[in-house]
Amino acid sequence: MTIEEAQKAVDAWIHTYGVRYFGELTNMACLTEEVGELARIVARTYGEQSFKPGEKADLAEEMADVLWVLICLANQTGVDLTEAFRRSIEKKTRRDATRHLQNPKLCPGDDNDGR
16 A cells, blocks of 8 residues: 555545544644554563553554554645655755764664664
């Protein structure tokens, strides 16, 4: 599925099952909540925290939930995520063409990711 297809699929779902989009502020709060749920799983899976008994750990589901709400926000504000993402890659390529390659903290064999 392309990003464009994902935007269309979310829009179709909203208009078929969701009645309408939540307001932008509500969706921003929902996005923040979903990012928090994703952070919880990452902190417990890759960080020092541990899961509570019975706590589920579905990293993919939480990432998809973040993407869902982000797509909702894009749809309701008229953002073409495909084009926006293309521009973002171009910007990062121009800005960071050599920055990371010249960063001694990122040299091959240097394990600075905390594991």
